[in-house]
Amino acid sequence: MSMHRKTITLTEQQENWVKCQIDGGHFGNDSEYIRHLIRQDQHSQERLLELRQALKKGEASGKSRPLDMSAVKRAGRKLTKAAE
Template sequence: MAMVKKSITVTDQQEQWMQAQLATGNYASDSELLRDLIRKEQTRAAEIEAIRIKLIEAEQSGFVEKSPSEMLASFREEARNNGKL
């Protein structure tokens, strides 16, 4: 995988938060932390899109007997099975 070098500017508060994350030992560098945050956001965005599509489908299909939490669990499971998460 090719890497592209970026230069970013963060606020003092964001820098303090990043340094606190690095201090936990979970990340070796700022770059590793930011890549992890991007991956998590990509996953979250994919999950939201899958849920949005399912909600549209549900609205178009009429009433269901499942509770909202059961529907959400079902949507997430289907998205994982389809490789969208």
């Protein structure tokens, strides 16, 4: 994997935060921390896309029905007994 050098500008507060993360032993250097943040953002964006797709699928599935809490409780009790 090729690496690319970037220059970023941080506020003093942001710089202190990054330094604390490194000094705390969480990361070896600034680059490791920035790459970690990018991976987290990528994961969050992927999860958001999955949720949006699930919402669209749910909306397209038709009209919803009222929730029968008694049936939900019965099913939960049945699963609990089966697990015992």
